[in-house]
Amino acid sequence: MSGVIIAGGSVAGFSVAAGLRDAGFSGPITIIDPHHTALDRPPLSTEYLVGDVELALAPTEWFSDHDVTWVQDTAVRLGQGFVETATQRFAADHIVIATGAVPKTLQLDKPVYTLRNIADADALRQALSPGVNVAIAGGGLLAPELATSAKALGANVTVFTPQVPAAEIFGELAETLYATMTEQVEVIERRLTVEENLDRFDLVIAAVGVEPNVAIAQGSKLTIDDGIVVDEAYRTNVEGIYAIGDVCRIRNQPRQDHWDHGRASAARVVHTIMGTEPAAPTPAWVWSDQFGHDAQAIGRVVPQAHERLVRRGDNVIFVLDGEKLIGSAALDEQLIIRAATRIMTRDIAVDPAQLADPDIPIRRLTR
Incomplete structure (x- = not known):
């Protein structure tokens, strides 16, 4: 199989490398990133800022065990079949741009x-x-x-x-x-x-937002419009070049810049490179830790005109279209989000009255 170069080694880029190896890809994989290893970003604003938490997405030996080459450098240019840093040039048939975003x-x-x-x-x-x-x-x-x-x-x-x-x-x-x-x-x-x-x-x-880090694509033939424009398989307009995570925008859709999209887009591009059929996409999941609350949401929780908002106590809401669950948000209720995810991914019909009843265990509604 041909090789893969991944520009950017946070959750999106690292997940491509891990996903390809899990899928049986045997060709060379190289990750180019300015950091010393693959790092997770969400803890930076919380656990890392106030204490000492491990940010590495994998131990050092993972890379040698999985035959993934880590190059601590910054990718500055690319084209079909190649990526360049200031001092090195790398060649591969598949190039994945996962350079993320830069803060405004x-x-x-x-x-x-x-x-x-x-x-x-x-x-x-x-x-x-x-x-x-x-x-x-x-x-x-x-x-x-x-x-x-x-x-x-x-x-x-x-x-x-x-x-x-x-x-x-x-x-x-x-x-x-x-x-x-x-x-x-x-x-x-x-x-x-x-x-x-x-x-x-x-x-x-x-903390006023971010802009996609498209510097590597400037001067290339890639289409850039509020991010590197891709199709739903995360292919750019240049064959063999893909973009995932915060740096990309699916054509005719708003750009997404959250952790779960990085993970999900990585999983999708693995299927694109491997030529395999992806599973149905899972609903977007977002979380935030603030002032003692664990806030989580799955799917969309602002109802449209034809949809119904259902409350389960003071800290849980659901949005339904008939008996179809569209989304849920909860404060300090992880079990609710796990159950809502199961209901949505399995397309289980739910009774709004039962969802609203805190005396009915949420797990019962997932069967």
Whole structure:
């Protein structure tokens, strides 16, 4: 079989290498990444920032055991059949771009930090000493996670957000998360701009979104439009080149930039390279740890006009189309999300009244 070069070694890129070996691919596999090994990113804003947690996706010996070559370098150019760093050129029939995204920042008269990699987290951890006054700007998942960690490190935290964070992900449960955040730190309900008086702050953390890291594709023949454009098999417009995770966007769909998409797109591109038929896609799963809450969502939890919102107590919601489960969100209820995932992937019909009844074990509805 021909070889595979993977540019980028976080969860998406690493999952391609692992998936190919699990599928029986015997050709050479090379991962090119500036870090020393494959690292997971979600713990950076939580466990890693406040303590010491292992970020490696696999032990060092995994790479030799699975005959995967790790090249600690940055891929800067590519074309059909090749990838180049500043000093090396690699050739293969299959090239997978998994370079992720880069954080947007703010131009302010204060030190501004962002968080995307281990170096960013190390710099933030050093800056967030007890008593430091920090402003955090953002309306998504990252801002409340960073606020949680900054407070735990002893900082005085103010969050600037123009909206209830992550309402499109957690639905009405985002209001509960927002209320908890307002109890824990100062929240200012507006966007942080250059006109803001920041005299009382020592530093600012910008959690204002990301942009796909398409630098490797600039000057190539790849189509770039809010990410490297791919089809549903994650093939670009150049034969033998694929893009997955945060760096890509499926044609005619919005770009996705969360961990689960990296994993799912990697699994799909393994089938594309192997020429095998993929299983039915699983619903998107998102989670966030903030101020003592484990928030999780599967599928879509903001109902459309013809759909029904079902509540199960105060911390669980479901969205149904008739008896078909479309999505679920829960706070501190992992079992609910596991059950909802099973119901959705197996297309099990459910009774809305039973879903709403907390006295009916959720496992009963998965059979």
